[in-house]
Amino acid sequence: xxxxxxPATVITGFLGAGKTTMIRNLLSxxxxxxxxxxxxxFGDLGVDGExxxxxxxxxxxxxxxIELTNGCICCTVAxxxxxxxxxxxxxxxxxxxxxxxxxxLALPQPLVAAFNWPDIRTQVTVDGVVTVVDSAAxxxxxxxxxxDAVEARRVEDESLDHESPIEELFEDQxxxxxxxxxxxxxxxxxxxxxxxxxxxxxxxxxxxxxxxARNGExxxxxxxxxxxxxxxxxxxxxxxxxxxxxDGVPHDHDEFDSFVVELGPVADPAxxxxxxxxxxxxxxxxxxxxxxxxxxxxxxxxxxxxxSRIDHYFDRAWVPGEARGTRLVVIGLHEMDEAAxxxxxxxxx
Ligand SMILES: Nc1nc2c(ncn2[C@@H]2O[C@H](COP(=O)(O)OP(=O)(O)OP(=O)(O)O)[C@@H](O)[C@H]2O)c(=O)[nH]1
Numbered sequence: 001x002x003x004x005x006x007p008a009t010v011i012t013g014f015l016g017a018g019k020t021t022m023i024r025n026l027l028s029x030x031x032x033x034x035x036x037x038x039x040x041x042f043g044d045l046g047v048d049g050e051x052x053x054x055x056x057x058x059x060x061x062x063x064x065x066i067e068l069t070n071g072c073i074c075c076t077v078a079x080x081x082x083x084x085x086x087x088x089x090x091x092x093x094x095x096x097x098x099x100x101x102x103x104x105l106a107l108p109q110p111l112v113a114a115f116n117w118p119d120i121r122t123q124v125t126v127d128g129v130v131t132v133v134d135s136a137a138x139x140x141x142x143x144x145x146x147x148d149a150v151e152a153r154r155v156e157d158e159s160l161d162h163e164s165p166i167e168e169l170f171e172d173q174x175x176x177x178x179x180x181x182x183x184x185x186x187x188x189x190x191x192x193x194x195x196x197x198x199x200x201x202x203x204x205x206x207x208x209x210x211x212x213a214r215n216g217e218x219x220x221x222x223x224x225x226x227x228x229x230x231x232x233x234x235x236x237x238x239x240x241x242x243x244x245x246x247d248g249v250p251h252d253h254d255e256f257d258s259f260v261v262e263l264g265p266v267a268d269p270a271x272x273x274x275x276x277x278x279x280x281x282x283x284x285x286x287x288x289x290x291x292x293x294x295x296x297x298x299x300x301x302x303x304x305x306x307x308s309r310i311d312h313y314f315d316r317a318w319v320p321g322e323a324r325g326t327r328l329v330v331i332g333l334h335e336m337d338e339a340a341x342x343x344x345x346x347x348x349x
Pocket of ligand 1 (some may be wrong): 013014015016017018019020021022041048096103104105183184185186187213214215216287304305306311
């Protein structure tokens, strides 16, 4: 690898796997490296940017955190990612390392391929692709789809040209990995974790290193400095879409949808969370996250749901002049009944 090039680590993984948590942990201990962070999120609320900017890391200040908000990074490579990268490289003080968090629905392949673009390849290289896995979700069968149900959907809708979008995406993100982090080990016992390891390994032909983590606690020395130059090996990591459409038909994210719900104050957070669990289960919401205004509390409540597992905690004080409010982004499969989910959530405040 050319030592002059700035290394860039791509962090991918399905919705809620723990990417932001892992990066937050990384920023608290970067071994003195100055990091620039590019964050991409599905949904219009910018929760990850908020969380990461709030961590006050010395080696990655708010100026070093760039949000790409015009859709999944894999679809906006030319319009969004390349110009952002070019601007970053023009900075007087260039970072020692670039970390890119893809959205949970992004295919890493087009992003990695972008590092072969002429203006980029001379200056930056992909140090490695790190794929974060929600081990508990794998154990619960979230990515092993019910093939009978998928087949039934395909019979109903002939335009479905492939199998479960969640399962495919999960495999595509694993296929691109140089390092796989089996996260959320606290939620499983040793035997369960062993089964997850086997299942993940069975999904990919390549054999990247797999490590285990809880709360994304992986030392910077393990995450950074893989030195792979992944852009040179991209032909061996093709996504399902690339294999099925060698003709170059672009992929899309039509199978997934997101919307934002805005509410008034929530007086009883515990009851709110309980009711949300029911709504998420009933409508098969994949991910829900955002901030809640609890009357009488100076702090903002952050809410993070991955399936029906919900974490909530007061993360910071509302800033003077900031409009207090409850804003949640909801992500699900396209067939999710947005109107019904919206109505059910709005009825809670
Ligand atoms: N129990 C447990 N929870 C975790 C762990 N890592 C992350 N979480 C929680 O999982 C939820 C999602 O974590 P994030 O870091 O936001 O996940 P993400 O991959 O960035 O999510 P998206 O950007 O929406 O795709 C949060 O509530 C985290 O606190 C872990 O190791 N164990």
